[in-house]
Amino acid sequence: MDDQTERINMAERPNAVLDRPYPPDSRLWALGPNRPNQKEILSQFSPAEQQTINYRRHILDSLASFVGKDFKIPVDLNSPGEGWYWDFQANRIGIDPQNLLEDPFDESRFKVAHEGSHRRISRMEVIPLEVWREPGFSFLMNAIEDPRVNNFVVEAYRTLEGPMRQTYQAGVDFEAQAKTAAKEKLGQIPRFTRAGFEYIKQWFRWSQGQGFELSEDLPEDVRQVVQATLEAAEDSWRRYPAKAGADRLESENGLTGEDLIKEHQRRSYEINRDRIWPEFKKLVDKDIEDQMMQQSMQGTQQGEYKCAEDEGGEVTFFVPPDVAFTDVGK
Numbered sequence: 037m038d039d040q041t042e043r044i045n046m047a048e049r050p051n052a053v054l055d056r057p058y059p060p061d062s063r064l065w066a067l068g069p070n071r072p073n074q075k076e077i078l079s080q081f082s083p084a085e086q087q088t089i090n091y092r093r094h095i096l097d098s099l100a101s102f103v104g105k106d107f108k109i110p111v112d113l114n115s116p117g118e119g120w121y122w123d124f125q126a127n128r129i130g131i132d133p134q135n136l137l138e139d140p141f142d143e144s145r146f147k148v149a150h151e152g153s154h155r156r157i158s159r160m161e162v163i164p165l166e167v168w169r170e171p172g173f174s175f176l177m178n179a180i181e182d183p184r185v186n187n188f189v190v191e192a193y194r195t196l197e198g199p200m201r202q203t204y205q206a207g208v209d210f211e212a213q214a215k216t217a218a219k220e221k222l223g224q225i226p227r228f229t230r231a232g233f234e235y236i237k238q239w240f241r242w243s244q245g246q247g248f249e250l251s252e253d254l255p256e257d258v259r260q261v262v263q264a265t266l267e268a269a270e271d272s273w274r275r276y277p278a279k280a281g282a283d284r285l286e287s288e289n290g291l292t293g294e295d296l297i298k299e300h301q302r303r304s305y306e307i308n309r310d311r312i313w314p315e316f317k318k319l320v321d322k323d324i325e326d327q328m329m330q331q332s333m334q335g336t337q338q339g340e341y342k343c344a345e346d347e348g349g350e351v352t353f354f355v356p357p358d359v360a361f362t363d364v365g366k
């Protein structure tokens with residue numbers, strides 16, 4: 037987390053991940069280096085708070101398994117303030133105990149269902165290594181993947197629609213916080229960060245049946261890029277399987293639900309790559325020119341996917357806190 041830039045620079049999308057059966061053997065995750073120390077995290081809270089956290093975590097555990105269709109997936113507490121994510125190599129969901137205590141429980145329910153939906157339909161392994169390694173590309177993927185996953189989860193589980201709305205309405209506040217923090221640190225907000233948040237914001241309008249209406253405070257270059265790519269972004273976040281299709285063991289034409297899940301991911305990725313990235317990359321290039329790219333990756337999570345190399349030289353690869361659920365200023 038602290039030396040993230042270095043990690044990204046030496047980031048390789050490991051073939052080991054691609055070759056490994058999916059998901060990885062669930063016996064291995066518990067031994068993995070990335071699993072947070074649950075006891076230590078809990079000890080930071082009072083006994084009464086611990087009780088509340090444990091009780092709520094237990095409920096979320098069932099929900100994550102149910103939505104993820106994976107009854108072995110662990111739901112672990114992250115360090116307070118660390119955010120929420122699905123670590124797809126370890127196949128583990130991390131949740132933020134601080135949110136669990138303080139936020140309306142409906143928001144936590146939605147967030148864990150969102151992470152479970154990543155488990156269900158996100159298949160980053162369809163993306164070739166050389167594309168993935170382009171600075172800023174994985175950030176763009178994340179900014180479209182979250183809307184795509186949200187579409188899937190609220191279509192499949194209508195009762196989560198209210199909690200989703202509540203979460204993203206509250207999210208306006210942490211976006212403001214994140215922007216302020218980035219501005220304080222860097223003097224200004226990186227263009228690619230603004231663009232990523234803008235896609236999510238426009239998706240939220242779209243999901244509420246409202247037309248696109250770009251934020252007024254967007255710098256002209258960011259506005260142009262988002263404007264030029266919004267239609268493609270919508271096309272991309274629409275590419276998700278219906279739950280019935282995803283659950284199918286075998287269809288008429290011989291495609292399983294898993295084939296369907298991968299096919300949707302592939303199409304969404306190709307739209308991002310062919311129709312959004314050429315424009316989005318202009319912002320990344322400008323940020324690199326201004327030396328903001330490196331600093332922003334160093335200083336914040338910002339939804340950038342992280343990579344790390346362990347002692348054996350094997351590269352591990354994991355997903356950061358969700359861009360939209362994290363106060364990246366912390």
Ligand SMILES: [Zn+2]
Nearest residue numbers: 150154182358
């Ligand atoms: Zn997400």
